[in-house]
Structures are given as C-alpha cells and as structure tokens.
Amino acid sequence: xxxxxxxxxQPMRRFQFGIIALCIVLCMIDGYEVLVxxxxxxxxxxAWGLGPVEVGYLLSAGxxxxxxxxTFLSPLADRxxxxxxxxxxxxxxxxxxxxxxxxxxxxxxVGFRAFAGLFIGAIVSSLNIVVSEYSSDKRRGTVMxxxxxxxxxxxxxxxxxxxxxxxxFGWRAPFVFGxxxxxxxxxxxxxxxxxSIEYLIEERPEGALDQYNRIAAKLGxxxxxxxxxxxxxxxxxxxxKALFHGIMLPRTLLLWLGYASLTAAFYxxxxxxxxxxxxxxxxxxxxxxxxxxxxxxxxxxxxxFAGLSMAIRxxxxxxxxxxxxxxxxxxxxxxxxxAGLAVVLALAVGxxxxxxxxxxxxxxxxxxxxxxxxxxVGLMIGFGRGVAIVAPIFTGYLLKSDWTPQDLYxxxxxxxxxxxxxxxxxxxxxxxxxxNPDLPPETPEAPDAAVLQAAH
Numbered sequence: 001x002x003x004x005x006x007x008x009x010q011p012m013r014r015f016q017f018g019i020i021a022l023c024i025v026l027c028m029i030d031g032y033e034v035l036v037x038x039x040x041x042x043x044x045x046x047a048w049g050l051g052p053v054e055v056g057y058l059l060s061a062g063x064x065x066x067x068x069x070x071t072f073l074s075p076l077a078d079r080x081x082x083x084x085x086x087x088x089x090x091x092x093x094x095x096x097x098x099x100x101x102x103x104x105x106x107x108x109x110v111g112f113r114a115f116a117g118l119f120i121g122a123i124v125s126s127l128n129i130v131v132s133e134y135s136s137d138k139r140r141g142t143v144m145x146x147x148x149x150x151x152x153x154x155x156x157x158x159x160x161x162x163x164x165x166x167x168x169f170g171w172r173a174p175f176v177f178g179x180x181x182x183x184x185x186x187x188x189x190x191x192x193x194x195x196s197i198e199y200l201i202e203e204r205p206e207g208a209l210d211q212y213n214r215i216a217a218k219l220g221x222x223x224x225x226x227x228x229x230x231x232x233x234x235x236x237x238x239x240x241k242a243l244f245h246g247i248m249l250p251r252t253l254l255l256w257l258g259y260a261s262l263t264a265a266f267y268x269x270x271x272x273x274x275x276x277x278x279x280x281x282x283x284x285x286x287x288x289x290x291x292x293x294x295x296x297x298x299x300x301x302x303x304x305f306a307g308l309s310m311a312i313r314x315x316x317x318x319x320x321x322x323x324x325x326x327x328x329x330x331x332x333x334x335x336x337x338x339a340g341l342a343v344v345l346a347l348a349v350g351x352x353x354x355x356x357x358x359x360x361x362x363x364x365x366x367x368x369x370x371x372x373x374x375x376x377v378g379l380m381i382g383f384g385r386g387v388a389i390v391a392p393i394f395t396g397y398l399l400k401s402d403w404t405p406q407d408l409y410x411x412x413x414x415x416x417x418x419x420x421x422x423x424x425x426x427x428x429x430x431x432x433x434x435x436n437p438d439l440p441p442e443t444p445e446a447p448d449a450a451v452l453q454a455a456h
Contacts, residue, residue, distance in 0.1 A: 002228040003197050003216055008137045015218040016134045020143060022192055023131045024150040026086070026123070029181050031154025031295075032161075033093065033120050036174050037062055037113060038271045038291065039162040042278065043171040044109070054106060056396025059271040060389050061110040065117020066124075067385035073122035074378020081205060082126040082196040082374070083189075089123035090186040092116075094179050101175035121385060124361075125377040132365040133198055141314045141362055145306025148358015152298025152350060155270065159292035163285075194218070198373075202230050242372045243379070251367055251429050252376070258422035259360050259380050260387035262322065265329070265412040265419070266353045268391045269294060273346065276405045281339050290343055294350035301355015309362065315427040318359035322420030325352025326413040333409035352416070363423075 007016070037059055045055050077085035096116025103109035128144075135143040158174070165173040194215050200208040204227060213223035243252050273294060278287025301321065308317045328348035335341045360380075368376035395408060 012136050013219050019134045023127050024147050027150025028154035031151035032158040033178050035155045035270050036158050040171050052396040052399050056393040059392035061113035062117035063385055064389045065114035066121025067382050069118035069121030070378050071382025074125040075375040077126045077374040081199050082130050083193050085126045089119040092119040094182045097175050097179035101172045125374050128361045129365050141309030142306045144362030145302050145358055148361050149299045149302035152295045152354035155295035156292050201227050254422045254426040256380050256383045258419045259384040261415050261419035262356045263384040263388035264391045265415050267388045268412050269353045271392045272395050290346045293346040297347035297350025298354020301351030302358040305359050314363050319420045319423040321352050321356050321359055322416050326416040328352050329409045329413035333406040336405050
C-alpha cells in the first residue's frame with residue numbers, strides 16, 4: 001500500500017493526530033521565542049537606557065536571523081530529512097536562548113537573538129510540511145488552521161508568563177524559560193516524530209524502507225517489500241525550474257509578495273503595540289495586556305480560518321483575512337486613544353495578523369512539488385521575514401520623525417490590502433489548471449479537481 005495515498009484518502013488515525021499535536025506544541029514554542037523580545041524589550045530598555053531606535057534593532061534582530069535561516073537553512077531539510085532538520089534546529093535554538101539570557105550589552109543581545117532566529121526561521125517550513133503531509137485531503141485546511149493557532153498561542157503564553165517571570169527573577173528569566181521548553185520539546189521529538197513519508201520515497205536515504213514500514217505499522221497499514229515509486233517527473237527536480245518556470249513564476253512571486261506584506265504588518269503589530277499603548281496611556285500593564293489580546297485574537301483567527309476552509313477555498317479565505325485585517329488596523333488607528341475600545345479592537349488585529357500566518361502556512365506547501373517543497377516554503381518565509389526585518393526598525397525611525405501611532409497603523413492597513421490583492425491574483429492562476437503540485441503545473445484541471453481544490 002502507498003502510504004501517501006492512504007493518508008490523503010482515509011480517515012485520520014490517532015498516530016497522525018499525535019504528530020500534529022507535537023507540531024502544534026513546537027509551533028507554540030516557536031511563537032514564544034519569536035516574540036519574547038517584544039515583552040522583554042521595555043525592561044531591557046529601562047535597564048540599559050535604550051531609545052526607540054535601539055529598541056527597534058533589538059526587536060528586528062531575531063527577525064533578521066529568521067529570514068537568513070528560512071532562506072539558507074530551510075532547504076537543508078530537502079537533503080537531510082524533515083525530522084533530522086527539526087532536531088538540529090531545536091538543539092541550536094536552546095543554545096541561542098541560553099546565550100540571550102547571559103548577554104551583557106545591547107550588541108551581544110542583538111547577536112544572540114539573531115543566532116537563535118536562524119534556527120527558529122529554519123524550522124518553520126519543516127513543521128508546516130510535516131503537518132500538511134500527515135493530514136488527509138479532506139481535513140488539511142482545517143488541520144493547518146488549527147496548527148496555525150500554535151504561534152499566536154505561544155505569543156499569548158509569552159505575554160502571560162513573562163510578566164511574573166520578570167517581576168520575580170528579572171528580564172533574563174524568560175530566555176531561560178524558553179531554553180528549558182525547547183529542550184523538553186527536543187526530547188519529545190526524538191521519541192515521537194517520524195520522518196516525512198514523501199522524503200523517504202523521493203530521496204530514499206539509508207534505512208528508508210524500514211522507517212516507511214514502521215510508520216505504516218503505527219498507522220495500522222501493512223508493510224511494503226519496496227518503496228513506492230517517486231511521483232515527480234525528472235525535470236521537476238531542478239529547484240529553479242520548479243519555482244520560477246512558466247506559471248510557477250507568477251505563483252511564486254505573488255505568494256512571496258503576499259506573505260512579505262503580511263509579515264511586515266504582523267511584526268509591527270506584535271512587536272510595537274504593547275509599547276505604543278503603554279506610552280500613550282502611561283500604563284505598562286495595559287500595554288502588556290493589549291499584546292496578549294493580539295495573540296489571543298490570533299488563536300481565534302486561526303480557528304476562523306480552519307472553519308471557513310471547510311467550505312471555501314483556503315486561498316480565498318486568506319485574501320478575505322487580509323482585507324478584514326486592513327479594516328481592523330484602520331479601526332484600531334481611529335480609536336487608539338480610547339483605551340477600552342483599543343483593547344477590544346486588539347482582538348480583531350490579532351485575529352487577522354496572527355491568523356493570517358496560519359492561512360499562509362496552509363496554502364503555501366501544496367503550491368510546490370514534493371522535491372522542492374522545503375526549499376519553496378523556506379524561501380517564501382525567508383523572503384517575507386527579510387522584508388519584515390525593516391518593520392520594527394523602520395517604525396523606530398518613523399516615531400523619531402514624529403509619526404503618530406495612528407499614522408503607523410494606517411500605513412500597515414494599506415500593506416495588508418497589498419497582501420490580499422496578491423493572494424486573489426495567486427488564486428486566479430489556478431483557473432482551469434491542476435491543483436496537484438506533483439503534476440506539471442500547466443496540466444488542465446481534471447474532472448475531480450474540485451476535490452483537490454477543496455483540500456488546498
């Protein structure tokens with residue numbers, strides 16, 4: 001039996017749900033580590049006497065590392081396997097978090113956050129791919145939406161945990177806490193995470209058949225005497241052709257443009273909102289609560305995406321989230337000085353900004369064929385976060401140039417409109433063509449393509 005076909009067409013098994021649960025936990029830890037600096041930054045700024053520009057560099061350091069890691073380290077998973085890649089990244093994230101906890105000056109902390117960010121960025125594409133490959137066609141959109149809750153849930157955890165940790169032990173404690181969480185998750189991965197079935201079939205590493213049969217047994221299927229045949233044609237093994245040839249060129253560029261626009265708005269909202277609210281109201285606790293509410297809104301947005309994806313193509317849902325996000329940012333800007341209403345609107349901002357990430361994680365893997373999926377998704381994340389690097393720094397300079405918080409939110413509302421238009425145009429490139437990423441992309445739509453469209 002071909003496990004790929006069984007996973008796609010059969011009801012999901014307990015083993016698959018266990019894999020997805022593990023990846024959700026890893027995504028939560030990733031979310032915590034991505035934005036822990038946003039909660040720590042006000043305390044570091046007070047301790048070291050930092051201005052808004054220096055804070056902007058601190059907030060961008062991890063994003064810079066993530067962009068480099070996603071671009072140059074994510075493709076490594078296509079060669080060494082998703083499981084080994086995840087183990088390597090988690091091990092080095094632990095080191096980066098420990099180093100962050102012992103930094104003694106601004107530039108040390110910037111460097112250590114960038115180092116940790118390298119592997120936080122690199123791990124994301126492998127997690128996305130493992131979740132999507134172990135999900136059935138029928139449930140993939142829903143599963144990816146629920147998986148996407150992990151990141152905002154991790155941010156919410158960070159907001160809830162960092163305040164008492166800092167009050168009791170100082171600003172270094174959240175980094176120690178993150179290192180411990182990551183180490184424990186590494187042990188869980190070593191014990192429970194299987195290799196990607198697609199990787200075993202396509203790359204055929206040593207012992208691939210034994211691993212394949214162990215996975216089959218855990219799924220309740222009989223073993224095989226030989227691995228199934230790879231599904232790609234030979235010309236699809238060339239990454240540049242698979243990503244940038246023919247119809248794949250506009251698909252890749254539109255995907256990257258949409259994701260980059262979203263991540264710029266996402267990192268602005270998640271790194272600066274708490275401080276902007278605190279400065280506007282003089283209430284640091286209110287700023288922290290607003291940051292947590294943005295993260296909680298992200299959980300709600302991910303659930304909304306999961307539900308809507310059962311009835312509407314996920315790409316269309318993604319575009320709708322972008323346009324709703326633009327409206328939420330505009331409303332937030334218009335009511336920024338009304339503390340009570342701004343806190344409520346923070347939920348809507350988070351639902352669209354953080355929930356939008358779940359949407360892009362759901363639609364991106366199956367744009368690309370298996371042989372370059374890690375490369376394609378990794379480059380998308382790297383490009384997006386490369387653009388997003390400038391958002392916190394740019395915000396610091398704009399504030400220094402007398403921009404108001406309202407001006408900033410209106411600017412990023414326009415950025416989200418760009419993201420929504422890009423996704424709509426991406427969806428149009430599939431009209432009359434196959435949704436199956438492992439067939440040549442110009443293949444005409446099959447009679448049963450509606451089934452695949454509902455899944456992707």
